[in-house]
Amino acid sequence: MLLVNSFYTFSQTYWVCGGNNFSSGINQLGTVSGSSPLDVQFISGGTQYMDLASTGYLGIGTAFTPSYLLDVSGGDINVSCATCYPTNSVGYRVGGNYMLWHDGNISNIYVGVGAAGGINNNNSVNWIGTTILGNNAGYALGTTTSGNVQNVTLLGYQAGYNMTSAENCTYVGTNAGYSGVGGLWNTFIGWNAGYSTNGTIFPDGSYNTFTGVECGYSNVHGYSNAYYGKAAAYDNDGFF
Numbered sequence: 001m002l003l004v005n006s007f008y009t010f011s012q013t014y015w016v017c018g019g020n021n022f023s024s025g026i027n028q029l030g031t032v033s034g035s036s037p038l039d040v041q042f043i044s045g046g047t048q049y050m051d052l053a054s055t056g057y058l059g060i061g062t063a064f065t066p067s068y069l070l071d072v073s074g075g076d077i078n079v080s081c082a083t084c085y086p087t088n089s090v091g092y093r094v095g096g097n098y099m100l101w102h103d104g105n106i107s108n109i110y111v112g113v114g115a116a117g118g119i120n121n122n123n124s125v126n127w128i129g130t131t132i133l134g135n136n137a138g139y140a141l142g143t144t145t146s147g148n149v150q151n152v153t154l155l156g157y158q159a160g161y162n163m164t165s166a167e168n169c170t171y172v173g174t175n176a177g178y179s180g181v182g183g184l185w186n187t188f189i190g191w192n193a194g195y196s197t198n199g200t201i202f203p204d205g206s207y208n209t210f211t212g213v214e215c216g217y218s219n220v221h222g223y224s225n226a227y228y229g230k231a232a233a234y235d236n237d238g239f240f
Helices: 006-010
Strands: 014-017 029-032 040-044 047-052 058-060 070-072 090-094 097-102 109-111 126-128 131-133 148-150 153-155 170-172 187-189 209-211 226-228
Touching: none
Parallel strands: 058 070, 109 131, 126 148, 131 153, 153 170, 170 187, 187 209, 209 226
Antiparallel strands: 014 029, 040 047, 047 058, 090 097, 097 109
């Protein structure tokens, strides 16, 4: 690699490559151009592949000017972590919080702050076919240490919040199935639908279909029920 101080050699705008030798004590690699700021372009084989713009934006791609703090053009971004647990669990953060993450299983995906516990799950849960979208949806899944989470779909803020083990369940709506620790073959659709259902001892709290706002809200132990409509069977706790 050849570094040329073009200011002193050719009287041109120059690279500053001072390492630790700057008298000001500032280590620099960049351009100095007075009133006409210039980008720092990274070129390999005669092609520009990265541009650090004078605006502070960083562009990755061939010969384009970035418009965002990080701007990628012409390709995919791949992230992996072989030493993470679960293996290859990686994510995308906003404000330090995971907004989108993946646990290495191609059948699972989690979207939202705190979704599935926000990648904090260091456990032996068997997760298969799990789709969770919503802030704090399935939050307790990040604290449980064992169990099965298979073919589960949670969609909505705090949907299935307390779930630690469930199979073949679909909860759609804010707080749908909020209190349920476990359950099998439940479908709750609507705000607070199946809010109290808690299938801790099979078949309690399983094989239920609740469709409507607050439908089946107070059902705790009931199983094999089908309720439809706003607040249908709201006060039925499942014992009668």
